[in-house]
Amino acid sequence: MWIKFWGTRxxxxxxxxxxxxxxxxxxxxxVRAADGQLLILDCGTxxxxxxxxxxxxxxxITADILLSxxxxxxxxxxxxxxxxxxxxxxxxxxxxxxxxxRVVDVLSLPMDxxxxxxxxxxxxxxxxxxxxxxxxxxxxxxxxxxxxxxHTSLTLAYRIASxxxxxxxxxxxxxxxxxxxRSGVVRPSEDDIVHAGDRKHVEFLRGAxxxxxxxxxxxxxYLTKRNWGHSTAEYAVDVCIAAGVRQVALTHHDPDRDxxxxxxxxxxxxxxxxxxxxxxxxxxxxxxxEIVLSERAVSAPAGVIQALAVDxxxxxxxxxxxxxxDMLEMVRAVLARDGYQLxxxxxxxxxxxIVERHRPDLIILDVMMPRMNGYQVLQQLRATAEFxxxxxxxxTARAGEEDIVRSFAGGVTDYVSKPVTPAxxxxxxxxxxxxxxxxx
Numbered sequence: 001m002w003i004k005f006w007g008t009r010x011x012x013x014x015x016x017x018x019x020x021x022x023x024x025x026x027x028x029x030x031v032r033a034a035d036g037q038l039l040i041l042d043c044g045t046x047x048x049x050x051x052x053x054x055x056x057x058x059x060x061i062t063a064d065i066l067l068s069x070x071x072x073x074x075x076x077x078x079x080x081x082x083x084x085x086x087x088x089x090x091x092x093x094x095x096x097x098x099x100x101x102r103v104v105d106v107l108s109l110p111m112d113x114x115x116x117x118x119x120x121x122x123x124x125x126x127x128x129x130x131x132x133x134x135x136x137x138x139x140x141x142x143x144x145x146x147x148x149x150x151h152t153s154l155t156l157a158y159r160i161a162s163x164x165x166x167x168x169x170x171x172x173x174x175x176x177x178x179x180x181x182r183s184g185v186v187r188p189s190e191d192d193i194v195h196a197g198d199r200k201h202v203e204f205l206r207g208a209x210x211x212x213x214x215x216x217x218x219x220x221x222y223l224t225k226r227n228w229g230h231s232t233a234e235y236a237v238d239v240c241i242a243a244g245v246r247q248v249a250l251t252h253h254d255p256d257r258d259x260x261x262x263x264x265x266x267x268x269x270x271x272x273x274x275x276x277x278x279x280x281x282x283x284x285x286x287x288x289x290e291i292v293l294s295e296r297a298v299s300a301p302a303g304v305i306q307a308l309a310v311d312x313x314x315x316x317x318x319x320x321x322x323x324x325x326d327m328l329e330m331v332r333a334v335l336a337r338d339g340y341q342l343x344x345x346x347x348x349x350x351x352x353x354i355v356e357r358h359r360p361d362l363i364i365l366d367v368m369m370p371r372m373n374g375y376q377v378l379q380q381l382r383a384t385a386e387f388x389x390x391x392x393x394x395x396t397a398r399a400g401e402e403d404i405v406r407s408f409a410g411g412v413t414d415y416v417s418k419p420v421t422p423a424x425x426x427x428x429x430x431x432x433x434x435x436x437x438x439x440x
Contacts, residue, residue: 001162001293002032003210007046008285010172010216010230010252011073018258023287025049026073027171027252029212033162034295037140038063041158041169041212046287047077051084060088064139067095068171069155070106078107079116087124094130094139096154096434103129132156133434147204148431149173150197151229152423157204163295167210168245172252173201174228174424175235176415180242182401190242194401195415196408198239205243209293212285213240215250218265227421237269241278251285316433317341319360321351321377322395323369327418331364331395334422335429348372352380355387362433365412367396367403375410382411391432395420 007025014024026044033039040050040063054061061083068074083089095103104127108120120127134156136145145159151172158169176197181188193199205211215233217225222232233250240248250269253262266284273280283289318340320331328344335342343360345351347369355363363381367374374394381387391413396403399417407415416428 001034001160001165001167001295003167003212003291003293004030005046005249005251005285005287005289006030006050007042007044007077008251008253008287009044009073010214010254012255013045013073013076014255021259021286022253022262022284025287026076027068028077029169031160031167033140033142035141037142039139039142039160040065042066042068042074042171043076043078043081044073045077045080048080048082049287051077051080051082055082055086060090061086062090063092065091065093066144066156066158066169067093067103068149068157068169069151069153070095070103071153071172072110074171075107075110079111079118084123084125084127087126089125090128091125092128092130094132094144096132096156103131145204147200148434149201150176150424150428152227152421152427154427154430154434155229159204159208165209165293165295166207167293168205168208168212170205170211170213170231170236172229173214173231174226175231176201177401177404178226178399179401180235180238182405193242194404197414202239202242205239205245207243208245209247210291211236211240211243211245211248212251213248214252215265215269216252216254221254227419227424229424233265233269234272237272237280237282241273241276241280245280247281247283247291249283249285249289249291253284315339315341316361317343317358318362318364318429319343319345319351319354319358320364321345321348321369321374322364322366323347324366327366331425334425338426338430348374348377351377355381355390359387360390362429363390363392364395364429365392367394367398367407375406378407378410378412391435393428393432395425 007028008023009026025046027042028044028046029041031039111120143161146156149155149157155172160167177195181192185192213236214231215236216230217232219232219234262284269282273282322328323346343354365374393414394407394412395416397418404415
C-alpha cells in the first residue's frame with residue numbers, strides 16, 4: 001500500500017514562506033493498493049495538485065473518494081479537480097451527511113451558481129454517491145471499516161486494509177474526556193481509559209501499521225479550544241501507543257502554525273513516545289511525503305467484509321430531561337433545527353412516565369435533579385427489557401472522571417459534559433441515532 005500526502009493543513013489553506021516544508025493545502029491523501037487501485041481521502045485544496053498529477057494519464061480514471069465529512073476545508077478542492085472535467089472518468093464518493101440530507105445535495109451547495117460558475121451536475125465525469133455510517137464494506141480488493149469521530153459534524157474515520165497491512169485515517173476528532181486515563185494509575189491499561197468513546201477509538205486504531213491522525217492543537221492550546229472538535233498532538237500519540245500502532249503521522253496542522261512550530265511539535269511527540277517506552281514512530285505529515293506499507297499475501301477472514309446500506313436518517317423522537325428550564329430551552333433550540341420530535345421533562349419521575357407512553361429513540365439525561373437523579377433514571381431504564389437499547393446521553397456539568405466511569409458502568413451510551421457547543425451536541429445526537437437506526 002502506497003500513501004502520498006497532498007494536503008496536511010487544517011481549517012483554511014495557508015500558502016506562504018512559513019509553510020513551505022509541511023505545506024499549506026488542506027486535507028487530501030492519495031492511497032494506492034498493490035494492484036494500482038486508487039483511493040482519495042478527503043477533497044481539500046490538496047486535491048487540485050493531485051488532479052494535476054492524474055490529468056496526464058491517457059487512460060480513463062476510476063477512483064473511490066472517501067470523505068471524512070463535508071466541512072469546507074475537506075471539500076473545497078472538488079471544483080478544481082481536473083479529472084472531474086473529463087467525461088470518461090468515474091468517481092464514487094463515500095460520505096455521511098446531515099439529518100435528512102443527501103451527500104450530493106451537500107456537495108452541490110458550494111458549487112451553486114452564486115459561488116462557482118459550474119454546478120456539480122455539470123461536471124463531465126461520472127459521479128456516484130454512497131451514504132455510509134459505521135460499517136465495514138469492500139472497495140475493490142480493499143476492506144474499509146468506518147467509525148464515527150467526535151467532531152462538530154458527523155465525521156468518519158476510515159480503516160483501510162489490504163494484503164495484511166492496514167492504515168487508519170482520522171481527520172477531525174476531539175478526545176471524549178479531558179484525560180485519557182484515570183488519574184493516579186502508574187501503568188495504565190486500556191481498562192483504565194476513562195471514557196468509553198476514547199476506549200472505542202483506541203480499539204479502532206488497534207495494531208495499525210500507519211495512523212494519520214488529527215493533531216491540530218497542543219495540550220496548552222486546547223485549554224481554550226475545547227469543543228472545537230480537534231485533537232491535541234499529545235492525545236494522538238497516547239492513543240496510538242495504547243493501540244500498539246507502528247507509525248503515526250500528525251496532520252491537520254493549525255493554520256497559525258509555521259514550519260518551525262510544526263517541527264517542534266513533531267520533536268516533542270517523538271520524545272513523548274520514547275519517554276513512555278514505546279516503539280511508536282512519530283512524524284509530522286508534509287505535502288509530498290510518501291509512505292509505503294509492504295503488503296503480505298494473506299486471505300481476508302471469511303465473513304468479515306459486509307456492505308451495509310445507510311439511508312437518510314428518519315425523523316426521530318428525543319426526550320430531554322433537565323431540571324434547568326434554560327438548559328431545556330437551549331437544547332430544544334439546538335435540536336429543533338434538525339426536525340426531531342422533542343419531548344421535555346424536568347425531573348426523573350416525569351421522564352420515566354414519558355418513556356412509558358412514547359418510547360423515544362434517544363434520551364438526553366441530566367444527572368442532578370430533584371426526587372430522582374439521572375443515575376436512578378438510568379438504572380430503571382436499563383432494568384426494563386423494553387428500554388434497555390434506547391441510547392442515553394448523559395448531559396451534565398459533572399465532568400469528573402469518577403462521574404464518567406460511574407455512568408458507563410451504569411449503562412449510559414455516551415457522556416457529554418456541559419457546556420458544549422451546539423454543533424458538537426448535534427453531531428453526538430445524530431451519531432447515536434444513526435447507530436440505533438442501523439441496529440433496527
